[in-house]
Amino acid sequence: MPSQSYALTQLKPLREWRHLTQAQLADLSGVKLTTIQKHERGVQRSAALDVAAPLARALQVSIDALYDASISNKLLQKNAAPLLRMASPQETPHEE
Incomplete structure (x- = not known):
């Protein structure tokens, strides 16, 4: 009996989120670049x-x-929030 399979629709956004090239992902995973x-x-x-x-x-x-x-979007949003906070200027208290 053949195993059931599905499209990997979120592969590219997750790879880009990890800042990996296709070649790097191929090396890390052992899956052919093609x-x-x-x-x-x-x-x-x-x-x-x-x-x-x-x-x-x-x-990972x-x-x-x-x-x-819906699962990958939650991951991307959850992990983008700390990056957005780090990128925004933080207020510093003024000394009087």
Whole structure:
């Protein structure tokens, strides 16, 4: 019986969130560069766990985050908030 597979719709945003190139992700995950490229372009529309699991491990996310925008968006928003706070100027108390 073949294993069920799904599209990795969140691969590119999660890779970019981790500031990785496709080649770096390929090296970290052991997944072929061409496979990553096909998934990001939408040419490859399904991925079995033997592809998704190493990608998720390399990106340090759950496997579900690669498939589900609602999960990956929460990750991206949650981790962007501290960066936004660090980038905004902080008020310093004035000495009198």
